[in-house]
Amino acid sequence: MESYVLKQVLSLLEKYHICNSCLGRQFGNLLSGLTNESRGMALKTVLLMEWENKSRLTSFEEPVLSSLLSKDYEIGLKSVQRYFPESTLNEAKCDICNDYLLPVKLEKLAIRAVDTAEELDFGTFLVGCIFPPSMLDKEDSIRSTFNLEYGESIKSEFNREVGKRIQARLPEILVDFKAPDVVFTFEVVEDRIEVKKNPLMILGRYKKLTRGIPQSKWHCRVCRGTGCERCNFTGKMYQESVEEFVSEPVLSAAEGASSKFHGSGREDIDALMLGTGRPFVLEISEPRKRSLDFQELASIINKNAEGKVEVEFEGITDRSKVRELKTRSSRNSKGYRATIEFDQPVDINNERIQVLESELTGKIINQRTPIRVAHRRADKIRSRKVQKFEVEKKEPKEWVVYIICEGGLYVKELISGDEGRTHPSLSELLQVNARVIALDVMEVFKSHNDLEYLDTNPSI
Ligand SMILES: [Zn+2]
Ligand SMILES: [Zn+2]
Structure with missing residues (x-):
């Protein structure tokens, strides 16, 4: 052979x-x-x-x-x-790896990585490495010279072998290729280990029980956050926000560097957020602690923000959830309760109300970008469906209505008509000027299924 x-x-x-x-x-x-x-x-x-x-x-x-x-x-x-008794071991370094892949070296690197991460709380990790291009090129050229077709790359061997040795010392920690808690990057020749703590993503829902609190922290328009007379040297437009109430206790418990609040859409500053709450993901960057007691944290937040904001945490999630909240879910249906004021008394009977309700339920509303947001949004027409319109309470000059509609519909304009820019509108149908004086988000539907259910069952 x-x-x-x-x-x-x-x-x-x-x-x-x-x-x-x-x-x-x-x-x-x-x-x-x-x-x-x-x-x-x-x-x-x-x-x-x-x-x-x-x-x-x-x-x-x-x-x-x-x-x-x-x-x-x-x-x-x-x-x-046995044949040449004078022989000794050859101390020369390996021509390919310069001895960086010797098992004793890999062992030492793994021990150093584990020591570096001693204070960190993590459940999954991944190893990465940086080799000088000259070393990688050398191996490539040897392979092509000798026609070696079964070779593995030096980097993948390094990552696997060091990963195995780290895991042998931390048996409860798993390797995760997709979304590891911690990434060890070895700059092999420079002899450096970088430990990157990936962000902690926490899924939750919040309710806002008071008007006048924005969802996210707003920098002062005048000083842009550095502090001035206008903002009473706080750097903020509003003293409180949902974001701050929620993120501060979590950031300090996780011993993180900073936080970001990703809401699934947002309600107006003067609207309440009620019902089952609005989903959000709280992102904590560089957390030292990951095993947090979310129930305990929620009760701390709810106590600090009593009467203003209420949260519930659903657990740890990953970055894909943020994309989902920002794109798909922002089109998910919302349920609103609106208090409406009329310029003149509206005197219509229950039968006429029923007709009005069925006229708006299932209707596609075309809305040109409202005047109140035109300074920051492009001027265009958007079409959204009203899935339910129900008058809950009526007095001659004031109604309370319940509306379910596709995410992104401008509810205030559905009522006022926005000087004809939204069509049809309640003002237009009743031939009376109407405006929203209080708006509460009652429900943020969780998935498309809810939406489909409503689409095919306009009567509910
Ligand atoms: Zn070697
Ligand atoms: Zn300021």
Whole structure:
């Protein structure tokens, strides 16, 4: 049998001094369940056996002997010493990895990484590495010169081997390729380890029980956050916000660097957020602690913000949830309660009310960008559906109505008509000027299913 593998090994070792791992790695995609180190040792061992059988050690090519006496291969020394008692281990460095892949080195790096992360609370990790391009190029060029087609990359071997050694020391911590809590990046030659703490993403829902509180912290328009007379040197437009109430206790419990609040849309500053609350994701960057007691945190928040904001946490999530909240869910349906004031008394009977309700329920409303937001939004027409319109309470000059509509519908304009920019509108249908004097979000529907359900059941 002509040995493809041994022929390759021999020609490699004639030219280069190679450690066990780097030799094994050139054949890394042959056989699974072996480390490259043991592949390399096996290849060197077979070569030694061939050599002993053939030549009885009268001759042996000096260059090949170099790798067979490499300092990570003591079996070689013992065999060779039987014939050449003066032989010693070869202290030369590996021509490919410069000894950075020797198991003792990987072991040391893993210990350092574990020490560095000692204070950190994490459940999953991933290893990454940076090698100098010259080292990677060298291996590439050797592979093409010798036509080695089963090689693995030095980086993937490094990541796997160091990862295994970290995990051996932290058995309760798992490797996670998709969304690890912590990423160790080894700058191998520079001898640096960077520990990146990925953000902690927490899913929750909030209710806003008082008017006049914005969802997010607003910087003062005059000083942009540095503090001035206008903002009483707080740097803020409003002293309180949902974001601050929610994020401050969590940020301090997680010992994070900063936080971001991602709401699934937002209600107007003067609207309440009631019902089951509005979903949000709270992002804490560089958290030192991840196992937080969310129930405890919610009760701290709810006590601090009593009568103003109420939260409930649903647990830990990932970044994809933010995208979902920002895009898909922002179109999800919302339920509103609006108190409406009329310029003149509206005197219509229950029958006429029913007609009005059925006229608006299921209707597509076309809205040109409202005057009140025109300074910050592009002027365009948007179409959203009203899925339910119900008059709950009526007095001649004041009504309370319940509206379910697609996310993004401007409710205040659905009532006022916005000088004809929204069509149809309640003002238009009743031929009386109407405006919203109080608006509360009662429900943010959780999914598209809810939306579909409403679409096909306009009567509910
Ligand atoms: Zn090597
Ligand atoms: Zn200011």
